[in-house]
Amino acid sequence: MNQRHAAASALMALALLAGCSDVNEFLGNEDSVDYKSTRRGEPLSIPPDLTQASSDPRYRAPSSGSTTFSEYQQQGQQQVASSSQTSNVLPQRDDMRVERDGDLRWLVVDRAPEDVFPKVVDFWTDTGFSVATNDPKAGLIVTNWAENRAKIPESWLRQALGAVLDSVWDSGEREKFRTRLERVNGRTEIYISHEQMLEKRVGADEGQVQWEHGKEDPGLNAAMLARLMVYLGTDVDSARKLVAQAEASPQSPVIQQDVRADGAMLIVDESFDRAWRRVGVALDSGGFAVDDRDRSAGDYFVRYVDTDTGAQQEEPGFFSRMFSGDKPAQATQYRVHLSESGGQTQVTVLNANGQRDSSSTAQRMLGVLKDKML
Structure with missing residues (x-):
């Protein structure tokens, strides 16, 4: 009986030690970020030994077909000296x-x-x-x-x-x-x-x-x-x-939303470069799907699902989106166009034909961007 109790106690101690070691390792990380993906799937990678061997002069073959031992030894010493001057361990980065x-x-x-x-x-x-x-x-x-x-x-x-x-x-x-x-x-x-x-x-x-x-x-x-x-x-x-x-x-941006007969517009009191940056981040935060962009033309090509039209959206729930590989229905594509005028930047929504969109959906898109940029 005593032996059974001793064995059980030993197993419990081992479990506790394993748990404590993991916790100590966890607490040893000073960062407050330790993500665990809801989908597992590690990418394929090349074993380190196969990538590091080529840079080690000890594993390099002589450049000529034959060599003496002294020549090979001298060549190895020269390669070691050159590699120490260009070490990739803790390199200084200024780029x-x-x-x-x-x-x-x-x-x-x-x-x-x-x-x-x-x-x-x-x-x-x-x-x-x-x-x-x-x-x-x-x-x-x-x-x-x-x-x-x-x-x-x-x-x-x-x-x-x-x-x-x-x-x-x-x-x-x-x-x-x-x-x-x-x-x-x-x-x-x-x-x-x-x-x-x-x-x-x-x-x-x-x-x-x-x-x-x-x-x-x-x-x-x-x-x-x-x-x-x-x-x-x-x-x-x-x-x-x-x-x-x-x-x-x-400086904080001054943004005005203007509704005109030919379409809604956001007026951003900033230069094109700053407005382009802010609109891009607002599209990311607003959940827009950006298919492409053309900075020289001032266009973001985005897809947007309007949830206020009254139409039922056949989209999966939160957990379904996390664990399922199914994709939601394709959304309508629009162009968010930026143009600079007099030190300000005008943001408009264009439809698939490149025409100014005056629909309520376009107005809601600009409203989302305005909220995310403020």
Whole structure:
């Protein structure tokens, strides 16, 4: 009997130690972001040994067909000396900076989008997300919904059983991120925004669960921007300083919504460049699907589902969208057009034929953009 009790006690101790080790590892991470995707699916990757061996001079074959041992040894020493001068361990990076306009921060990388885009995709998958939209043509990356496990309280019961019953605990929050890349004068501008869903208990006994849209947090966007900088090669301290020291512009935009006979219009009291940036981020935050854009013509090609027309939208519920691979019905495509006039920028909606749209749907689209830009 004593032996049985001893064995049971030993098993319990091992379980507790495993749970504590995971919790300690969790607490050792100073970041408050630890996402777990609602869809699992790790991308294929090349084993590190296969990519690192080619850069190690010890594994390189002689350039000629034959060589003596002394010549091979001398060649290896020269290659080691040259590789130490160009080490890729903690390299100094000066090709990234953070710019800011109000609460909006974005990353400017002195590299072409063709080089940056695949690395940003890898960043999201390595962070714990699965990617729902990977569109290099539109420069758009959208993740699936994921849970921030760092929001789960660390009670003693959670510490004891977290490693065994991890699926039981839920933070009650879901986020998905949208990353947009722009090509500007040979550089790449990167914008990050997110949507949030919050779990709310309803009913007399609070036994029912209802998911509601939460408010976008600019601080979370800035945190993910800093993590992206670290992933692209900047050290942690430099990334934090660049994000924190980005000077905010004191100017707030003055936006007027004007309804005319030939169509509705937003008048943004800013230059085209600033208005283009603000409208792009507003489209991301407003849930518009951006298929393409033409900065030289001032056009965003977007799809929009008007939920106020009275027509029933055959869209799945929140959990269905998270766990199902089915796509909602195709929405109508519009063009959001920007043009500068007298130091101001006019924002209008064009239909598929390129004509000014005066419908109530166009007015509601501009209303959403106005709310997101203020």
